[in-house]
Amino acid sequence: SGHRRYRTNSNNDDGDVVMTKVENGAVAVDVSV
Secondary structure (H helix, E strand, O other), rough: OOOOOEEEEOOOOEEEEEEOOOOEEEEEEEOOO
């Protein structure tokens, strides 16, 4: 816990990535991890 999962809108990203902060174009998807 303590990590938030975000989905990036970048075409370079193939799926979800776990980030500790919201980057440009990132949307929160799940925080249960």
